[in-house]
Amino acid sequence: MSWLRELVRQDVWEKHRSLREMDLERVGRLPPEEKVNLAIDMTDAMVHVCAQGMKAQNPDITEEELTRNLRERFKWAKRWQQRGGLVE
Numbered sequence: 001m002s003w004l005r006e007l008v009r010q011d012v013w014e015k016h017r018s019l020r021e022m023d024l025e026r027v028g029r030l031p032p033e034e035k036v037n038l039a040i041d042m043t044d045a046m047v048h049v050c051a052q053g054m055k056a057q058n059p060d061i062t063e064e065e066l067t068r069n070l071r072e073r074f075k076w077a078k079r080w081q082q083r084g085g086l087v088e
Contacts (some may be wrong), residue, residue: 044058
């Protein structure tokens with residue numbers, strides 16, 4: 001699973017190269033709509049990667065099952081973070 005995590009990190013890192021090249025101060029000065037767009041793009045990338053991982057593990061999964069599993073995964077991550085756990 002660590003190879004998948006590393007692949008995800010590389011993929012997200014490359015997709016958001018422009019964000020990586022900006023420093024936090026510049027990001028802080030972005031207009032609110034640009035910050036929202038960056039957050040949406042990163043969220044979309046994360047959901048896509050999670051979905052592809054689930055599809056790879058369960059090739060016959062239906063869209064309904066995939067959606068349900070994704071929701072459960074994100075609920076679990078939120079609970080884990082609220083308890084002080086770290087989600088990579």
